[in-house]
Amino acid sequence: MTKVYISNVGMTKFGRxxxxxxxxxxxxxxxxxxxxxxxxxxLNAIFFGAMNTDEFINAGNYSTVVADHLALxxxxxxxxxxxxxxxxxxxxxGVLAVASGIYDNVLVxxxxxxxxxxxxxxxxxxxxxxxxNERTYGATMPALAALITQRYMHDxxxxxxxxxxxxxxxxxxxxxxxxxxxxxxxxxxxASTSKFVAEPLRLFDCSPISDGAAAVLLTSKPTDVNxxxxxxxxxxxxLRFRRSMTSFESTxxxxxxAYKNSKLTPDQIxxxxxxxxxxxxxxxxxEDVGFYKPGGAISALEAGETELNGVRPINTSGGLKARxxxxxxxxxxxxxxxxWQLRSEAGKRQIDNVxxxxxxSTGGIANNNLVTILxxxxx
Amino acid sequence: MTKVYISNVGMTKFGRxxxxxxxxxxxxxxxxxxxxxxxxxxLNAIFFGAMNTDEFINAGNYSTVVADHLALxxxxxxxxxxxxxxxxxxxxxGVLAVASGIYDNVLVxxxxxxxxxxxxxxxxxxxxxxxxNERTYGATMPALAALITQRYMHDxxxxxxxxxxxxxxxxxxxxxxxxxxxxxxxxxxxASTSKFVAEPLRLFDCSPISDGAAAVLLTSKPTDVNxxxxxxxxxxxxLRFRRSMTSFESTxxxxxxAYKNSKLTPDQIxxxxxxxxxxxxxxxxxEDVGFYKPGGAISALEAGETELNGVRPINTSGGLKARxxxxxxxxxxxxxxxxWQLRSEAGKRQIDNVxxxxxxSTGGIANNNLVTILxxxxx
Numbered sequence: 001m002t003k004v005y006i007s008n009v010g011m012t013k014f015g016r017x018x019x020x021x022x023x024x025x026x027x028x029x030x031x032x033x034x035x036x037x038x039x040x041x042x043l044n045a046i047f048f049g050a051m052n053t054d055e056f057i058n059a060g061n062y063s064t065v066v067a068d069h070l071a072l073x074x075x076x077x078x079x080x081x082x083x084x085x086x087x088x089x090x091x092x093x094g095v096l097a098v099a100s101g102i103y104d105n106v107l108v109x110x111x112x113x114x115x116x117x118x119x120x121x122x123x124x125x126x127x128x129x130x131x132x133n134e135r136t137y138g139a140t141m142p143a144l145a146a147l148i149t150q151r152y153m154h155d156x157x158x159x160x161x162x163x164x165x166x167x168x169x170x171x172x173x174x175x176x177x178x179x180x181x182x183x184x185x186x187x188x189x190x191a192s193t194s195k196f197v198a199e200p201l202r203l204f205d206c207s208p209i210s211d212g213a214a215a216v217l218l219t220s221k222p223t224d225v226n227x228x229x230x231x232x233x234x235x236x237x238x239l240r241f242r243r244s245m246t247s248f249e250s251t252x253x254x255x256x257x258a259y260k261n262s263k264l265t266p267d268q269i270x271x272x273x274x275x276x277x278x279x280x281x282x283x284x285x286x287e288d289v290g291f292y293k294p295g296g297a298i299s300a301l302e303a304g305e306t307e308l309n310g311v312r313p314i315n316t317s318g319g320l321k322a323r324x325x326x327x328x329x330x331x332x333x334x335x336x337x338x339x340w341q342l343r344s345e346a347g348k349r350q351i352d353n354v355x356x357x358x359x360x361s362t363g364g365i366a367n368n369n370l371v372t373i374l375x376x377x378x379x
Numbered sequence: 380m381t382k383v384y385i386s387n388v389g390m391t392k393f394g395r396x397x398x399x400x401x402x403x404x405x406x407x408x409x410x411x412x413x414x415x416x417x418x419x420x421x422l423n424a425i426f427f428g429a430m431n432t433d434e435f436i437n438a439g440n441y442s443t444v445v446a447d448h449l450a451l452x453x454x455x456x457x458x459x460x461x462x463x464x465x466x467x468x469x470x471x472x473g474v475l476a477v478a479s480g481i482y483d484n485v486l487v488x489x490x491x492x493x494x495x496x497x498x499x500x501x502x503x504x505x506x507x508x509x510x511x512n513e514r515t516y517g518a519t520m521p522a523l524a525a526l527i528t529q530r531y532m533h534d535x536x537x538x539x540x541x542x543x544x545x546x547x548x549x550x551x552x553x554x555x556x557x558x559x560x561x562x563x564x565x566x567x568x569x570a571s572t573s574k575f576v577a578e579p580l581r582l583f584d585c586s587p588i589s590d591g592a593a594a595v596l597l598t599s600k601p602t603d604v605n606x607x608x609x610x611x612x613x614x615x616x617x618l619r620f621r622r623s624m625t626s627f628e629s630t631x632x633x634x635x636x637a638y639k640n641s642k643l644t645p646d647q648i649x650x651x652x653x654x655x656x657x658x659x660x661x662x663x664x665x666e667d668v669g670f671y672k673p674g675g676a677i678s679a680l681e682a683g684e685t686e687l688n689g690v691r692p693i694n695t696s697g698g699l700k701a702r703x704x705x706x707x708x709x710x711x712x713x714x715x716x717x718x719w720q721l722r723s724e725a726g727k728r729q730i731d732n733v734x735x736x737x738x739x740s741t742g743g744i745a746n747n748n749l750v751t752i753l754x755x756x757x758x
Contacts, residue, residue, distance in 0.1 A: 002481070045611075052439060054431050060507035061462035061743040067613040068746070074632045076611035077747060078468050081458040083440035089457050093472060100478035102381070102609075128439035230481075232424075232455035234446040253453045364440040367447070368456065 002261065004098045006225040006374070007105075007217040008035040009336045014181040014212035014324030021050075021057050021113040021213070022069040028109070028213035029070055041219065044103035046070075046077040049090030049110035051328035055125045057113050066109060075107075083129040084277065085363030086110065087214065087331025088370035092230050094218045104220045110333075111213035112326035122209055126327070129364040131237040142206060144239055144365045145278040146198035151245040152280050153200065156295030160200070164191035165301055166279035167204040167321055173308060174318025176349040179333075181210045181324025205279040210324030214332040216339075225342050228264060228356065228375035231257025235367040250369035251288035251360055258358070258371040259290070266290035269373070270354040271312065271341055273334035275362035276319040285360050286314060289371060308349060316341060316349050331361035335372055342376045381640065383477045385604040385753070386484075386596040387414040388715045393560040393591035393703030400429075400436050400492040400592070401448040407488070407592035408449055420598065423482035425449075425456040428469030428489035430707035434504045436492050445488060454486075462508040463656065464742030465489065466593065466710025467749035471609050473597045483599045489712075490592035491705035501588055505706070508743040510616040521585060523618055523744045524657040525577035530624040531659050532579065535674030539579070543570035544680055545658035546583040546700055552687060553697025555728040558712075560589045560703025584658040589703030593711040595718075604721050607643060607735070607754035610636025614746040629748035630667035630739055637737070637750040638669070645669035648752070649733040650691065650720055652713035654741035655698040664739050665693060668750060687728055695720060695728050710740035714751055721755045 010032025012024050019027075033039075048063040059065065063077035082089040087110040094108040114122055127140050134144065152158060168188055174180035191204035218227070233253035236242060243249065259265060266289060274289070276282035283297035291312065292300055300306060306314040317323045317337035320330050338357030340346045359372045389411025391403050398406075412418075427442040438444065442456035461468040466489040473487040493501055506519050513523065531537060547567055553559035570583035597606070612632035615621060622628065638644060645668060653668070655661035662676035670691065671679055679685060685693040696702045696716035699709050717736030719725040738751045 052433050054433055054504070054507055058507065059511060060431060060504075061509075061616075061747065063461060064613050064616060064743055064747045065510070068616045073614050073746075074612040074629060076633075077461070077613050078472065078611075079460040081460065082442060082456070093457065093475075096472075096479045096481055097475045099481055100475045102475055102478055125433070125439075128433055128437065130440075131444070132438060232457075233453040234443050234456050235452050237440075237443060237447045250453060254455075364443055367452075368440065368443045 002095060002099050002227050003220060004095045004227040005219050005221065005223040006339055007219045007223050008032045008039055009216050009339050010035050011179055011214035011333055011336055012212050013179045014210040014326060016115050017211040021111050022065060024113065024211060024213040025066055025109060025111045026069065028215045032215040041105045043072065043075050043107055044105050045097060046072060046075055046107045046109060047080055047090050047094045048077060049080045049086040049328050049332065050112055051081060051083060051086050052125055057116050082368045083363040084327045085331050085361040085368050085370050086328035087333065088361035088372060091216065091332055091335055091372065092232060092370060095227050095230055098218045098220050106218045108216045108218060108332065110329040112328040113211045114209045114326060115211055134238055141365065142198040142201055146201045147239065148245050149200055149280040152284065155246055156298055158298050160192050161188050162298060162302060163279055164188045166276065166282050167191045169307055170276060170315050170319040170321040173316050173349055174322025177318050177323060180318040180322050181208055182322045201278055207277045207320035207325035210326045212324060212326035212329050214329050214336055216332060216335060222377065224377050225339055226375045226377050229258035229262030229373040231255060232370045237367055239365060246284060247294060248284060248288050248366040248369060250366055251285055254369050254371040255289040258373045262373040264356060264373060268356060269312065269358045270356050271316055271351055272314050272358040273317060273337050274314055274360045276315060276321050277325055277362065279321065281362065282314060289358060289360055308351065313351050316346065316351060334359035334361060338374045342374060381474060381478050381606050382599060383474045383606040384598050384600065384602040385718055386598045386602050387411045387418055388595050388718050389414050390558055390593035390712055390715055391591050392558045393589040393705060395494050396590040400490050401444060403492065403590060403592040404445055404488060404490045405448065407594045411594040420484045422451065422454050422486055423484050424476060425451060425454055425486045425488060426459055426469050426473045427456060428459045428465040428707050429491055430460060430462060430465050431504055436495050461747045462742040463706045464710050464740040464747055464749050465707035466712065467740035467751060470595065470711055470714055470751065471611060471749060474606050474609055477597045477599050485597045487595045487597060487711065489708040491707040492590045493588045493705060494590055513617055520744065521577040521580055525580045526618065527624050528579055528659040531663065534625055535677055537677050539571050540567050541677060541681060542658055543567045545655065545661050546570045548686055549655060549694050549698040549700040552695050552728055553701025556697050556702060559697040559701050560587055561701045580657055586656045586699035586704035589705045591703060591705035591708050593708050593715055595711060595714060601756065603756050604718055605754045605756050608637035608641030608752040610634060611749045616746055618744060625663060626673060627663060627667050627745040627748060629745055630664055633748050633750040634668040637752045641752040643735060643752060647735060648691065648737045649735050650695055650730055651693050651737040652696060652716050653693055653739045655694060655700050656704055656741065658700065660741065661693060668737060668739055687730065692730050695725065695730060713738035713740060717753045721753060
C-alpha cells in the first residue's frame with residue numbers, strides 16, 4: 001500500500017467533440033473542481049498524458065500548453081506516453097512523484113482529440129504503435145487483435161455469440177453512464193452480424209475512436225481512496241516473439257506487482273475495469289489478472305458473473321467498448337470509474353459494497369500494460 | 380539533497396548518423412555498460428525521453444521499442460516529453476521514481492533522430508513546440524529567439540562580436556570533446572559574418588540539428604555523485620505574455636527550487652551546462668540561475684570567467700552549440716558532462732576541483748525549463 005491517495009476526479013463525456021483539446025481538458029478540470037469545491041491545495045506538478053498530440057492535433061510541447069491554458073504556470077508540467085496505456089502510465093508517474101515526498105499534490109490529466117483529422121489519417125497514426133516490421137506486412141491494431149481472437153476462440157471454444165455478450169454487457173453498462181460515448185443497449189444479434197473489421201472481429205467487437213479528457217488529483221494527505229498497488233510490465237513488440245497468443249505476459253507481471261504492493265489477492269477485488277479495446281481482450285485480461293484460469297472467463301461471462309449484479313462486475317463504466325477510447329485517456333478514465341464506485345457515486349450503475357477495484361490498461365498490442373489497485377479507506 | 384545517486388553514464392557522439400534510432404540507443408547503452416563493467420543491478424524501470432519519434436522517425440510506442448531492442452522486457456518503460464528540455468525532464472522523473480522508494484534502479488535514456496527526414500520537415504516538426512497562435516504569424520524557434528536577442532542586445536549593450544565569443548568559446552570546448560557534433564574551433568570573425576538565420580541571429584549563433592542518444596543509471600545506493608537538487612517551472616506559451624523578454628522566469632523558478640533542495644548557493648557551483656540552443660540564451664541563463672545580475676553575463680564572458688580556465692566554466696562540453704542538439708537528448712547530455720567533470724573523466728577539457736555542477740535546460744521558447752544540481756560525494 002502506497003502513501004498516495006486520490007482526492008478530486010473529473011472527466012468529460014467521451015465522444016466526438018467539435019471543441020479543441022484544450023477546451024476538453026478545461027471541461028474535465030471544471031468537473032474536477034466542482035467535484036469538491038472545498039478542496040484547497042498547493043499544486044506541485046501537472047502530469048499530462050496523451051498518445052500523440054503532434055499528429056492528432058498538430059501541436060507539441062503540450063504539457064506546457066495545458067499548464068498555460070489552465071492558468072497554472074509556473075507549476076512544473078511533464079508529458080507521459082506509453083501508447084494506448086498512457087492514461088494509466090501518467091497516473092502511475094503521479095503516484096511515484098507523490099510517493100517520493102518531493103511533491104505532495106500532483107494533478108494528473110489525460111486528453112486526446114482523435115477526430116480532428118479524417119479517419120484514414122487517424123488509423124495511420126494509431127498503427128505507429130505497432131513495430132515497423134509488423135507494419136511492413138500491413139498489420140494494423142485490429143488485424144493483430146484478430147489473430148489473437150482467432151487463436152483464443154480456437155483454443156477455448158469461444159463462440160461468436162458468447163463473444164458478443166461482452167459488447168452487450170458493456171453497452172448496457174454504458175447506457176447507465178452519462179460520460180459514455182455510446183449510451184445505447186445492443187443485442188447479441190446486432191453484434192454478431194455487424195460488419196467485419198478484421199475477421200473474426202466485427203464492428204461491435206471494436207472500441208470507437210473518441211475524443212475526451214480526464215483529471216485526477218493525487219495527494220499525500222489521506223482521503224477515502226488509497227492507491228493500494230501499482231504494477232507495470234513490457235513485452236516483446238511483435239506477436240511472433242510471444243510465448244502465448246491468448247495471454248498477455250505484460251498484464252500478468254503488472255498484476256503480480258500490483259497485488260504484491262497492495263497485499264490483496266484477486267479474490268479480494270470487488271470490481272474491475274479491463275482494457276476491452278477489442279471484446280476478447282476483456283476475457284483475456286480477466287484471466288491474466290487472476291480472476292479466472294485460462295479460458296475460464298468464457299463460462300463466467302455466460303453465467304453473468306461479470307455483469308452489474310454479478311459476483312465481480314467488470315467494466316461497470318461500459319469499458320472502452322461503450323464509454324469510448326480516446327487512446328491516451330482510457331487508462332485514467334478506468335481509474336475514475338473505480339473511484340466513483342468506491343465512493344458510491346456511480347449513479348444507476350452503482351455496485352453495492354465496493355471496497356477495492358482493479359484497473360488494467362493495455363499499451364500497443366499488449367506490450368506495455370499497467371495494473372492499478374485502489375482501496376477504500378474507512379474514515 | 381535527494382537520496383538519489385548516479386551510477387553508470389554513457390552517450391553516443393552527437394552528429395549525423397546513418398543508423399536508425401534504436402542503434403544509437405544501443406550504442407549509448409554499450410558505452411554505459413563499458414563505463415563500469417563491475418556494476419550489477421536489478422533494473423526496475425526504463426524512463427525514455429524523446430521529443431517526437433512519431434514524426435522524426437515515424438514510430439510510436441517507443442519506450443516499449445527501447446525495452447524490446449535492449450532485451451530488457453518485461454522491465455516497465457515510460458516515455459517522457461517536455462519539448463527541447465525532454466532530456467532533463469526524463470532525468471527528473473527518474474529521480475522522483477527512485478526517491479519514491481518504489482524503484483531502486485532506474486535507467487534513464489534519451490534518444491532523438493532528427494536527420495531521417497529532409498530539413499524542411501524537421502523545421503516544421505520543431506515549430507510545433509510554439510503556440511498555435513504564434514505559428515499563425517509564421518514564427519519559428521529562431522525567429523522568436525531573434526526577438527529576444529534583439530531586446531537583450533538593446534537593453535544591455537551586447538555587441539555582435541561579444542555575442543560571437545559565446546560560439547567561439549563553445550566551439551573551442553567542443554574541439555576537446557570526442558562526443559561533440561562539431562570538434563573544430565571557429566573565430567569571432569567567422570561567427571560574426573556567417574549568414575543570417577533570423578536577424579540578428581547568424582548561423583553560428585544557432586545549435587545544429589543532430590542525432591544522438593544518452594543513458595544514465597539512477598540508483599538509491601550511494602555513489603560518488605549525488606543528485607543534490609532538481610527544479611522545474613513552466614511559463615506562458617507565448618512571448619507576448621511574459622513580463623520580461625531578456626530573462627526566463629521558468630529558469631529562475633526552477634533554479635530557486637534546485638538551490639533550495641541542494642542547500643547550495645550559486646557561488647558554490649563549480650561548473651554549469653546551460654541551454655545555448657541560441658548563443659544569447661547562454662548569457663540569459665547564466666543570469667537567470669543567479670551567476671550574474673541582469674546583463675552581467677556580458678562582462679563575465681569578455682573577462683573569460685566562463686572559459687575552461689575561468690572561475691566558473693560554462694558549457695565545458697561545447698554546449699548545444701558545438702556538442703550538438705538532438706532535441707530530446709541535450710538535457711541528459713548536459714548532466715553526463717557534469718558527471719564526467721565531477722569524476723575527473725572529462726579528458727582534455729577537465730576542470731580542476733569540480734565539487735558541484737548545475738545543468739539548465741530550456742523547453743520550447745523557455746516555457747518548460749529545468750535545473751539540476753549534482754554534487755560530488757567523498758567516499
